[in-house]
Amino acid sequence: QEQEDAREEVTEVAPGVLRMELPIRMPGLGHVNCYALVDGDGVALVDPGLPGPATFKALTERLRQADLAVRNVHTVIVTHSHPDHFGGASRLAKEAGAKVIAHRDFRFGVADPKHAEPEVSVDDLAAQREGEGSPPPAKARPRRLRGGEPSWKAHSKTPWGGESPRPPFRMRMRYRMMHWIGRAGFMPEVTDTVEAGDVLRLAGREFFVVHTPGHTEDHICLHDPAEGVFLAGDHVLP
Numbered sequence: 001q002e003q004e005d006a007r008e009e010v011t012e013v014a015p016g017v018l019r020m021e022l023p024i025r026m027p028g029l030g031h032v033n034c035y036a037l038v039d040g041d042g043v044a045l046v047d048p049g050l051p052g053p054a055t056f057k058a059l060t061e062r063l064r065q066a067d068l069a070v071r072n073v074h075t076v077i078v079t080h081s082h083p084d085h086f087g088g089a090s091r092l093a094k095e096a097g098a099k100v101i102a103h104r105d106f107r108f109g110v111a112d113p114k115h116a117e118p119e120v121s122v123d124d125l126a127a128q129r130e131g132e133g134s135p136p137p138a139k140a141r142p143r144r145l146r147g148g149e150p151s152w153k154a155h156s157k158t159p160w161g162g163e164s165p166r167p168p169f170r171m172r173m174r175y176r177m178m179h180w181i182g183r184a185g186f187m188p189e190v191t192d193t194v195e196a197g198d199v200l201r202l203a204g205r206e207f208f209v210v211h212t213p214g215h216t217e218d219h220i221c222l223h224d225p226a227e228g229v230f231l232a233g234d235h236v237l238p
Contacts, residue, residue, distance in 0.1 A: 020059070032050075075202070196220075215234045
């Protein structure tokens with residue numbers, strides 16, 4: 001389902017909870033689900049999509065369908081540290097003054113002092129299989145372009161004549177995305193961190209934070225047991 005193109009209509013999946021599909025142009029992905037949680041103060045957004053003008057325009061248009069505007073966004077909740085979920089948070093914080101909520105272990109691309117290595121997703125591990133028989137990608141050192149972006153020359157040769165190792169496609173894309181997001185200022189400043197069991201009052205109800213590491217270490221879901229609403233982020237994928 002996530003491979004399908006984003007639909008423009010806004011769907012109310014529960015009272016005060018609106019689903020908005022935002023477009024993605026990445027291999028194997030067509031859209032990401034953004035949820036608007038409407039209350040008397042305005043709206044909280046869960047996972048506002050990729051950074052960039054196209055996604056922000058789509059978000060603005062979908063908010064308008066619900067008689068909302070960017071200025072009404074008081075909170076952004078990020079389910080996990082992938083750019084198709086946190087990318088719009090920084091702009092919403094700047095333009096609407098929205099606070100940004102994420103798990104305390106939120107990070108993207110850079111090793112946290114508490115961890116030995118940066119997060120590696122299940123997708124990266126799956127892509128690793130494409131390069132079986134090659135040296136581990138971690139040993140393939142990227143050259144640096146003038147702007148600092150890592151790059152691997154296709155079919156380049158080693159000093160001894162063989163082809164130099166290249167990381168899988170998804171890992172190369174991650175390096176480029178890390179560089180682009182960092183330079184463009186798209187990394188959000190998290191104003192409030194949460195942990196498992198914390199309670200957020202959104203859309204006039206209580207949502208419990210459920211920590212679900214796996215897709216990423218910092219992944220969270222939001223659960224309202226009273227109404228049977230569960231916002232799963234990428235914890236459950238078709």
